[in-house]
Amino acid sequence: MCSLSTRLVQCLEHARLEEEYLAARDRLRNLSRLRTLSRQDERRLADAVAMAIARIKEHIAAHGCER
Numbered sequence: 001m002c003s004l005s006t007r008l009v010q011c012l013e014h015a016r017l018e019e020e021y022l023a024a025r026d027r028l029r030n031l032s033r034l035r036t037l038s039r040q041d042e043r044r045l046a047d048a049v050a051m052a053i054a055r056i057k058e059h060i061a062a063h064g065c066e067r
C-alpha cells in the first residue's frame with residue numbers, strides 16, 4: 001500500500017532543506033519589499049538562498065530522492 005502521506009515524509013532531510021530554502025527566500029522577499037536592506041544585507045540573504053538551492057541539489061545528487 002502506498003499512501004500520499006508516506007510519500008510526503010519519504011525524505012525528511014530533503015523536506016528540511018526545502019523548508020530552509022523557502023524560509024531564506026521569504027526573508028529576502030519580505031525585507032527587499034520593505035526596502036530597508038543595505039546592499040551588503042541583500043547580498044548576504046541572496047547568498048543564503050543560493051546556498052540553500054545548492055544544498056538541495058547536492059542532497060538530491062547524493063541521495064537520489066528527487067520528488
Ligand SMILES: [Zn+2]
Binds near residue numbers: 011012059063064065
Ligand atoms: Zn533525501
